[in-house]
Amino acid sequence: MLPARPLNQFLILRDKRLAEATREFLARGKSVVRCKDCALAAHACICSWRPTLESRSEFILLMHRDEVLKPTNTGRLIADLLPAHTHVFCWSRTEPDPALLGLLSDPQRRCLIVFPEEANEAAAKSRQLVVELPDDGKINTFVLLDGTWKQSGRMFHLSRWLDDFPCVVLPEADGRGYAVRKSHQDNYLSTAEAAALCLQLANEQIIAEALGDYFEVFNLHYLATRACVPPQKGEVHARLAQLL
Numbered sequence: 001m002l003p004a005r006p007l008n009q010f011l012i013l014r015d016k017r018l019a020e021a022t023r024e025f026l027a028r029g030k031s032v033v034r035c036k037d038c039a040l041a042a043h044a045c046i047c048s049w050r051p052t053l054e055s056r057s058e059f060i061l062l063m064h065r066d067e068v069l070k071p072t073n074t075g076r077l078i079a080d081l082l083p084a085h086t087h088v089f090c091w092s093r094t095e096p097d098p099a100l101l102g103l104l105s106d107p108q109r110r111c112l113i114v115f116p117e118e119a120n121e122a123a124a125k126s127r128q129l130v131v132e133l134p135d136d137g138k139i140n141t142f143v144l145l146d147g148t149w150k151q152s153g154r155m156f157h158l159s160r161w162l163d164d165f166p167c168v169v170l171p172e173a174d175g176r177g178y179a180v181r182k183s184h185q186d187n188y189l190s191t192a193e194a195a196a197l198c199l200q201l202a203n204e205q206i207i208a209e210a211l212g213d214y215f216e217v218f219n220l221h222y223l224a225t226r227a228c229v230p231p232q233k234g235e236v237h238a239r240l241a242q243l244l
């Protein structure tokens, strides 16, 4: 059993959502004994592979309320690795959190919306697109819309308070190929992968790779949770262990 870790903003939001969740929801998947922290099966817990890192970039994770309690959610991996640099909010179209609006209007920041590539074309019609980040001392703050493809689209189009912000164009994924990903998700980039590309764009390669590795470990352990077998440890675990 690991010692309790300090709460990051995702865990605080999750506790709040758990308190609101219905009993039916909580009963789902009850047969698996899950780690309370990472929500994976106890035999596939990722908590001991989680480094705490510092970055110059920051993230605003805008989560659809349904996403917060999903064990498949990957946005939380960003808050895991960068707890001091990840701000997490439940999305509300009409009542955005004042702290969120405060971050968005902070003149020290460059807030950029990360909207998956398929939508860039549509977004370009009315939005400024950013392909590289000027080195002007502002904190690059990436706003991630964390939900299903459909939910993220709605969050993007319905949030009038996001209207004035440019969209970032992410670099191509470097083809390391997360084969396991496709077995349980769409072909779209996951939130964690999109964040890794943001870090790459911001020239934070080491942290980008660490997040990619942590995401890969998450995938392996998630599959091990589903298959009820212990996860196989590989090179990716060794790389993460060096950062612990």
Ligand SMILES: [Zn+2]
Pocket: 035, 036, 037, 038, 039, 040, 045, 046, 047, 048
């Ligand atoms: Zn765990």
